[in-house]
């Protein structure tokens with residue numbers, strides 16, 4: 001996928017280990033998220049997220065990337081193409097910088113992402129949020145995602161699986 005076509009409002013690029021400090025500083029401000037989804041962000045958890053893959057997927061379908069306004073990182077996304085099936089894209093993680101939150105920026109990015117994924121050939125987007133996280137639940141409902149009825153228990157928290165046709 002050519003991520004540069006996702007939006008013309010931000011510079012979008014894959015993130016790597018040289019970006020860890022910047023990613024960490026964005027994540028650490030989002031304390032509510034980590035209350036529901038421990039452990040707290042650290043260099044190790046960011047490296048883990050950069051490399052994490054669902055079953056039977058390889059790195060060719062993994063996009064861990066950032067949205068930059070000028071040189072500032074304003075959002076991070078982890079996207080897996082064609083998971084759990086060929087027509088579905090899976091958002092593993094999406095977070096905006098607290099300095100830009102509640103201004104419609106996150107939902108606009110998701111709209112642009114869904115349009116981009118539709119033109120790329122996908123029919124739906126799937127994701128999960130931690131049960132009880134009011135911010136995540138409100139945000140994904142606002143973006144048109146609905147619960148699939150599937151949830152799973154990680155031991156530390158329960159994940160609600162949601163999906164949207166695009």
Ligand SMILES: CC(C)(COP(=O)(O)OP(=O)(O)OC[C@H]1O[C@@H](n2cnc3c(N)ncnc32)[C@H](O)[C@@H]1OP(=O)(O)O)[C@@H](O)C(=O)NCCC(=O)NCCS
Pocket residue numbers: 030033092093094095096097100101102103104105106107108128129134135136138139142
């Ligand atoms: C969820 C998140 C991506 C939204 O980004 P954003 O740029 O603020 O998005 P928007 O401004 O488009 O929408 C935010 C919505 O969440 C609502 N919201 C914010 N904090 C909330 C809270 N504590 N409880 C309930 N709703 C909340 C806002 O009121 C707004 O909804 P509204 O427009 O209906 O009023 C951002 O808050 C974030 O990064 N949170 C931490 C990570 C996370 O939870 N990611 C999603 C799960 S992977």
